[in-house]
Amino acid sequence: MDIAALQRKMRDAFRVEAADLLAELDSSMLELESRPQDADLLNRVFRAIHTIKGSGATAGFNEMAAFTHHVEELFDEARMGRLTITPEMIDLALQAKDLIGQLLEPDGTDAVEPACAQVVEALAKFLPPDLRPRSNRPAKPVNDAPQQQRHKIFFRPHPQVFFSGTDPVNMVDELRALGDATVTARVDGVPSLETLNPEQCYLAWDVELLSAHPIAKVKEVFIFVEDESEIRIESHPEPASSAADEADPLAGFLNIAGQSMEALGGFLSQLRGTTDTDLGCCKNYLRILRTFQAAARHQGQEEPAALLEVQIHLLETTLTDKVALSDQTKEHLAKGYEKLADLIRSLRENSLRGSGFETRLAPQPSVASQPAASAADGPKKEALHAAASIRVDQEKLDRLMQSAGELLVARNAFPILAKKLVLEHGLSVMGKEVKDAGDHISHIADDLQAALMSIRMMPIRTVFQRFPRMVRDIGRAQGKEVELLLEGEDTELDKTVIEQIADPLVHLVRNAADHGIESPEVRAQAGKPRAGKVTLKACNKENNVVIEVHDDGRGMDPARLKQKALEKGLITPGAAEAMDERAALELIFLPGLTTAEKVTDISGRGVGMDVVRSNIRKLHGTTTLESRLGGGSKITITLPASLMVSRGILVEANSEEYVFPMESVVRMVRLPRDQIHRHEQAHFATFRNEVYPVLRLADHFASETRSGEIAWPEEVALAIVQTDRERVGVAVDRFICDVEVIVKPMGRDFANITAFRGATIMGDGRVALVINPAGLV
Amino acid sequence: MAKTIMVVDDSSSMRQMVNFTLAGAGYQVVEAQDGLDSLAKSSAQKVDLFITDLNMPNMDGIQLTRRLRAMAPYRFTPIVLLTTESQHEKKMEGKAAGATGWIVKPFQIEQLLAVVKKVCP
Numbered sequence: 001m002d003i004a005a006l007q008r009k010m011r012d013a014f015r016v017e018a019a020d021l022l023a024e025l026d027s028s029m030l031e032l033e034s035r036p037q038d039a040d041l042l043n044r045v046f047r048a049i050h051t052i053k054g055s056g057a058t059a060g061f062n063e064m065a066a067f068t069h070h071v072e073e074l075f076d077e078a079r080m081g082r083l084t085i086t087p088e089m090i091d092l093a094l095q096a097k098d099l100i101g102q103l104l105e106p107d108g109t110d111a112v113e114p115a116c117a118q119v120v121e122a123l124a125k126f127l128p129p130d131l132r133p134r135s136n137r138p139a140k141p142v143n144d145a146p147q148q149q150r151h152k153i154f155f156r157p158h159p160q161v162f163f164s165g166t167d168p169v170n171m172v173d174e175l176r177a178l179g180d181a182t183v184t185a186r187v188d189g190v191p192s193l194e195t196l197n198p199e200q201c202y203l204a205w206d207v208e209l210l211s212a213h214p215i216a217k218v219k220e221v222f223i224f225v226e227d228e229s230e231i232r233i234e235s236h237p238e239p240a241s242s243a244a245d246e247a248d249p250l251a252g253f254l255n256i257a258g259q260s261m262e263a264l265g266g267f268l269s270q271l272r273g274t275t276d277t278d279l280g281c282c283k284n285y286l287r288i289l290r291t292f293q294a295a296a297r298h299q300g301q302e303e304p305a306a307l308l309e310v311q312i313h314l315l316e317t318t319l320t321d322k323v324a325l326s327d328q329t330k331e332h333l334a335k336g337y338e339k340l341a342d343l344i345r346s347l348r349e350n351s352l353r354g355s356g357f358e359t360r361l362a363p364q365p366s367v368a369s370q371p372a373a374s375a376a377d378g379p380k381k382e383a384l385h386a387a388a389s390i391r392v393d394q395e396k397l398d399r400l401m402q403s404a405g406e407l408l409v410a411r412n413a414f415p416i417l418a419k420k421l422v423l424e425h426g427l428s429v430m431g432k433e434v435k436d437a438g439d440h441i442s443h444i445a446d447d448l449q450a451a452l453m454s455i456r457m458m459p460i461r462t463v464f465q466r467f468p469r470m471v472r473d474i475g476r477a478q479g480k481e482v483e484l485l486l487e488g489e490d491t492e493l494d495k496t497v498i499e500q501i502a503d504p505l506v507h508l509v510r511n512a513a514d515h516g517i518e519s520p521e522v523r524a525q526a527g528k529p530r531a532g533k534v535t536l537k538a539c540n541k542e543n544n545v546v547i548e549v550h551d552d553g554r555g556m557d558p559a560r561l562k563q564k565a566l567e568k569g570l571i572t573p574g575a576a577e578a579m580d581e582r583a584a585l586e587l588i589f590l591p592g593l594t595t596a597e598k599v600t601d602i603s604g605r606g607v608g609m610d611v612v613r614s615n616i617r618k619l620h621g622t623t624t625l626e627s628r629l630g631g632g633s634k635i636t637i638t639l640p641a642s643l644m645v646s647r648g649i650l651v652e653a654n655s656e657e658y659v660f661p662m663e664s665v666v667r668m669v670r671l672p673r674d675q676i677h678r679h680e681q682a683h684f685a686t687f688r689n690e691v692y693p694v695l696r697l698a699d700h701f702a703s704e705t706r707s708g709e710i711a712w713p714e715e716v717a718l719a720i721v722q723t724d725r726e727r728v729g730v731a732v733d734r735f736i737c738d739v740e741v742i743v744k745p746m747g748r749d750f751a752n753i754t755a756f757r758g759a760t761i762m763g764d765g766r767v768a769l770v771i772n773p774a775g776l777v
Numbered sequence: 778m779a780k781t782i783m784v785v786d787d788s789s790s791m792r793q794m795v796n797f798t799l800a801g802a803g804y805q806v807v808e809a810q811d812g813l814d815s816l817a818k819s820s821a822q823k824v825d826l827f828i829t830d831l832n833m834p835n836m837d838g839i840q841l842t843r844r845l846r847a848m849a850p851y852r853f854t855p856i857v858l859l860t861t862e863s864q865h866e867k868k869m870e871g872k873a874a875g876a877t878g879w880i881v882k883p884f885q886i887e888q889l890l891a892v893v894k895k896v897c898p
Binding site: 006009010013014016017018047050051054055057058059065162163164165166167170173174199223224227228317320 | 787788789790791793794797798801803832834846852853854855856861872875876877878879882883884886895896898
């Protein structure tokens with residue numbers, strides 16, 4: 001067992017669990033702030049902290065565990081009813097929780113040490129003075145000088161000892177392992193067979209143990225049963241060895257060694273000769289090894305004893321598992337024997353020297369259990385209590401999605417093939433069968449798609465849950481009262497989308513709380529309630545998910561926005577003049593613009609809104625802004641709900657096929673030629689009292705240069721598409737049909753071509769480019 | 778044949794750590810996340826040793842011990858409780874419920890192996 005690797009694994013496993021627990025603590029602690037008497041909550045918080053401490057310490061995070069202990073104490077007192085949780089304590093606890101997270105980072109300890117010390121000090125104020133960190137770790141027993149002791153042990157287990165799952169014989173064996181033991185069982189308590197209750201223990205044991213181990217070690221054997229059992233231990237130092245040996249202890253040992261080696265040699269050849277398990281032979285061998293070892297220890301010859309220990313362990317494992325004596329094991333035993341022989345020889349030759357011995361004690365591999373006859377023991381029945389969820393490697397899921405996606409496109413080949421069979425080869429029966437098979441596969445593919453999409457879908461709650469804390473912190477830091485309302489937390493989004501909108505949403509909510517909501521005094525003066533409201537709403541609309549960030553704060557001032565933009569040279573005076581209110585509000589999306597009074601350390605550096613919009617755009621979504629001076633602002637983000645398969649409209653322009661993503665198409669119309677007007681270089685269309693700028697796809701993607709202008713057809717097919725700012729009409733040659741496509745990104749080299757979102761392979765194998773409307777206009 | 782040890786703890790990292798350690802020493806390990814889970818799984822397969830935490834949702838370690846002792850196959854099976862230093866009363870309660878022994882958290886790998894060897898050699 002590689003200890004270092006094991007410890008690394010433990011640390012990694014713990015980090016994963018800790019991340020979940022810390023996230024849960026965030027929300028639990030906030031809930032606790034509003035319901036400090038809730039016993040269930042208190043217990044939950046306590047348990048989470050307790051687990052972090054316990055498992056963390058076992059995984060090796062000692063500093064973290066020591067620090068967490070203080071927080072645990074606070075909540076222990078609270079759940080016992082000896083202390084009431086106040087907002088100040090929650091503040092501290094949240095701080096502590098953040099520090100715990102940092103302590104888990106590799107090399108995270110030093111940086112946060114001063115902060116931790118501060119928190120501990122602050123926590124101590126809340127705890128009653130008599131509460132000291134309970135560290136009644138028993139003092140490590142001092143190792144007596146290795147002197148032989150003679151222990152006289154009497155052990156009578158409690159008659160009901162079996163009911164605690166204890167087998168007293170195990171303890172006797174443990175004593176045997178400590179040295180040279182003579183065991184006598186006392187059977188006088190055993191009744192006649194008629195009255196004997198097999199579940200009761202009637203036995204007692206006398207053990208005489210000769211061991212270098214001190215009495216403390218002997219007592220340790222009985223720690224689990226000492227309370228209920230009768231145990232008497234008398235220990236006396238063993239008088240020095242008999243005169244003969246005292247004269248030459250080494251000679252005495254070598255004598256025993258000689259005898260033992262001879263016996264071992266005999267058994268070894270017997271063992272090697274057998275082809276199947278001979279447990280009796282193994283037992284004898286083991287017995288000799290043990291006696292030899294005891295003698296070695298008796299004489300203070302630790303080195304041979306250690307070598308023997310390895311051999312003993314090897315055999316013990318074999319015997320316990322009752323496995324066949326493998327050839328490997330026999331080899332090990334033989335090698336061990338050789339090593340012993342060498343050692344004894346060198347002992348004979350010179351006086352004992354410990355150095356150089358380590359090299360002879362090469363690590364011997366442990367026996368791997370190989371069942372002698374591996375008869376299957378029957379399929380293990382599945383646990384009745386199924387796991388609530390399974391963690392899946394994201395990579396595996398991605399691969400699965402990819403294959404499924406390709407299936408969804410490949411299935412489109414069937415109708416085409418069927419048609420071919422009928423029309424080109426006159427095989428109508430065949431054609432129908434192919435079509436039916438194709439339909440069947442199509443249904444299955446649809447089910448598969450739905451199931452897979454739902455796997456990747458996660459409730460937006462996972463992103464929303466960080467906001468209550470954030471809003472609270474901002475409110476407290478700025479002396480404002482801000483209320484956060486969350487709606488539609490169960491709305492589901494693809495996991496990747498959720499990951500990508502997290503940052504933009506953080507920015508928007510921060511803005512709302514920081515810049516949007518005014519101080520309570522200002523609000524009161526304006527006749528508003530003192531507490532400002534920030535609402536975060538998510539809902540499904542057709543194929544899209546709509547997220548709104550709404551605040552009832554001060555709103556944005558178009559005039560000030562224009563002024564700032566002018567000051568920063570982002571627009572010309574002429575443009576500023578011509579701008580209406582709606583356009584002025586759009587200025588906030590310009591990089592570098594901020595009208596914050598002062599840059600707070602939370603937001604206000606002017607890098608925000610443009611990044612938000614571009615991030616959302618990368619997800620093929622749109623961002624729109626509404627605001628009323630004094631009334632508040634609302635930012636609406638619209639995102640396609642799924643990344644995998646998109647529905648689109650196949651169109652033709654200039655003999656090429658293109659796909660419009662369905663979620664961006666507002667309407668498809670056919671207008672008579674005379675509703676298209678020209679103004680300078682641009683075209684416009686009027687439709688239902690709205691004017692749309694028009695651009696022609698054919699012009700945009702002209703495949704060869706043409707002279708002059710193409711005439712407009714009698715009826716113009718117009719796709720009205722929505723971009724962030726406006727609606728634009730895109731004229732195509734004709735609409736073909738609805739399609740379902742998997743949009744594949746075009747590759748790095750084409751990343752700059754903003755007009756396309758990607759490409760897709762149609763059912764017949766041809767490639768069609770998928771248009772990104774925002775990139776067209 | 779290798780012995781089967783069931784480790785019961787609501788902390789997944791603790792379960793994993795015990796699992797690695799014991800599996801590396803040649804035991805078969807089964808994990809359960811609380812008392813209820815453990816009862817369900819142990820009625821479906823033979824367990825030679827239980828190692829269980831005390832604080833768990835749904836059913837704690839002491840209750841689990843009592844329930845196991847009431848099951849015919851597990852009346853005499855070793856059950857070891859994972860306790861913390863400050864839980865002395867719990868140790869007594871555990872004994873009364875029929876537990877075999879305990880290991881104090883946090884523990885070193887060697888300590889875990891020593892106790893396992895002691896109660897389930």
